[in-house]
Amino acid sequence: MSDPIRVLIVGTGGMAHAHASAYQAMEGVELVGGVDRNPENLHEFNAQYGITHGFDSVIEAIQWGEFDAVSNVTPDAVHFPTTMPLLAAGKHVLCEKPLAVTYADAAQMAAAAQAAGVVNMVNLTYRNIPAIMEAQRLVASGAIGEVRHFEASYLQSWLTQPAWGKWDEEEQWLWRLSSKHGSLGVLGDVGVHILDFTTFVAGADSAAVSCRLRTFDKAPGGQIGAYVLDANDSATMQVQLTNGAIGVVHASRYASGHMNDLRLRVFGTEGGLDVRWEDNQSVLRACLGDQIGTAAWEYLEVPPVQTNYVRFIEAIRAGQSVLPDFARGATLQRALDAAVLSNGDGCRDIVLG
Incomplete structure (x- = not known):
């Protein structure tokens, strides 16, 4: 050995x-x-x-x-x-x-x-989720034709309920709300996941991004102890991919009713896929071939995958x-930087050269 x-x-x-x-x-x-x-x-x-x-x-x-x-x-x-x-x-x-x-x-x-x-x-x-890996394989195989449109979300609710802990008392949550402590807010924390989720399955990177970020009042003076609560809590993005597809991506920590849920729907010229990670369950649905005419969706079996570790x-x-390697991480960070720039400049479209 x-x-x-x-x-x-x-x-x-x-x-x-x-x-x-x-x-x-x-x-x-x-x-x-x-x-x-x-x-x-x-x-x-x-x-x-x-x-x-x-x-x-x-x-x-x-x-x-x-x-x-x-x-x-x-x-x-x-x-x-x-x-x-x-x-x-x-x-x-x-x-x-x-x-x-x-x-x-x-x-x-x-x-x-x-x-x-x-x-x-x-x-x-979320590369550990079987549904996302199978969805990526199907898109790459041409199962839905040319990708045209997508919608994606990452929804959490830990700012509205204490199931994971008290966000206003525990350091493990407070640092995530403070740019001084290295947080890029929900955009950096889970936005990176949903951007990877989306572009990995769609088979193309971000070409242009417009974004609106919002930080909500959560404490008197916007501060708890050493933590200034200035990091964004919700993010909405419009994204164009290098393959020409367009879509919307959003993330929030105020999504009551959702502990930690991801959704992606991606549509092409020959079908659509619905990828979900909800309640710790991986689900993949598809509308392909003759199903398009009746808008019928079926659940697909997905093979297990190895973890990143x-x-x-x-x-x-x-x-x-x-994969995903550091080069992939840099590509995603470029899109996140563009989102921050867009938010600070009237939510204008930022083209990634």
């Missing part, structure tokens, strides 16, 4: 547990170290997963060096400064989304990863690249 892949976890907050649990379930993978500036969080995380080495910084971990791959689960604004030295050290990196908070940083990360020749991947978790480790073992 080959030597185990030794994994370092950078950032030990809520999402880090999903990464650690996934790696622990794999044969031939060892969690060997954790990195966090909060010593209490680091100690508790390492103890929970039997990790024996803890570090205050990425630089300290690199000086130790006894790891092969990294899951970067730090806040958005920290992805760039923590990932770049890891790439320079020749480490394989799976980075949480969004890859960075600006296209310039994301493009630099993608270039550095390519130059380093390491496996690099963005953890766009498994594909990341397998790519390392095989010495091959894997």
